[in-house]
Amino acid sequence: MVAETYPWTQVDYSSWHGSLLMGEPVKLRQADLPKRWYRFFEGLGLRLHPAQWEGFAKRNRVKYYLCGRRWGKTVVGVCEVIRHMLETPRARVLYLAAHHDQLDEGIGYLRMLCEAIHEHEPALHWLDRSGSTRAPRIEFGDGTIYPSVFLREGKLRGRGYTMALIDEAELMEQAVFEYAIQPALGERRGELVLLSTPRGRSWLYEYVQKAGGIILNYPTWTNPMFPRL
Ligand SMILES: Nc1ncnc2c1ncn2[C@@H]1O[C@H](COP(=O)(O)OP(=O)(O)OP(=O)(O)O)[C@@H](O)[C@H]1O
C-alpha cells in the first residue's frame, strides 16, 4: 500500500491501526496532559484516527464536523459528549439525531464507552431511566443525557442544556434549530457539536461562522480504515 500522508499534520496513515473497543486496554495515564484524552479513549479500546484526533483536540464551544460519509463523525461526536460529561459538573446533554436508527447507533457507541469507563471508574454508572416514557433520559455519573430525534420542535423545547450534539445536523430545519436548540443552550453558553456530510453551503454553515465556531472539514479518505480501491 502506498503510504498516504495527511497534508495538515504529515501523519503517516500506513502505520496507524484502528480498533473500536477491540484494542489492548492500557492503563489510563493522567500525566501526559496534552494527549490525556487520546490516551483516555485508547485506554477504553478506542483509538481516534489522526483526523478525528485533530478535530477533537480543538477546544471551540461550537464545532461543526463537516466530513465525508463513513469518516467517523458519529464516533468522534460520542467522544465529545463523554469529554463534556466528565469535565462538566451536572452536565445536561441533548443528543439529537434525525432518525431512530441513527439515534440508536450513537447511543449504542456512547453506552459501550461509558460501560468501559465504568470498568475503570466503578463510581460512574450508566443508568437508563427512560422506562416506557416518551422522554428518554440516561444518567452517567452526575450528568444526564437526553436522547431524541429532531422531528418536532415542540418536543425539544423547555430545558436548559450544557451541551447539544446534533447528528446529521443538515437535516434539521432552521426553525427547529433557532426556536428549540439555540435558546436551550444560550442560558448556560452550552457547547454545540454538529455532525454532517457536506451538501453545499447551508444555513448551518453560515450560523457556525457567525457564532465564531470552527468548521472541521475532512474527506472520507482521511479515515485510514476506509477501504482503498
Ligand atoms: N477511531 C475508530 N476506530 C475504529 N473504528 C472506527 C473509528 N471511528 C469510526 N469507526 C468505525 O467506522 C465506521 C464509521 O464510523 P461512524 O459511524 O462514526 O462514521 P460516520 O461518519 O458517522 O458515518 P455515516 O456517514 O454513515 O454517518 C463505524 O463502523 C465505526 O464503528
Ligand SMILES: [Mg+2]
Ligand atoms: Mg454517522
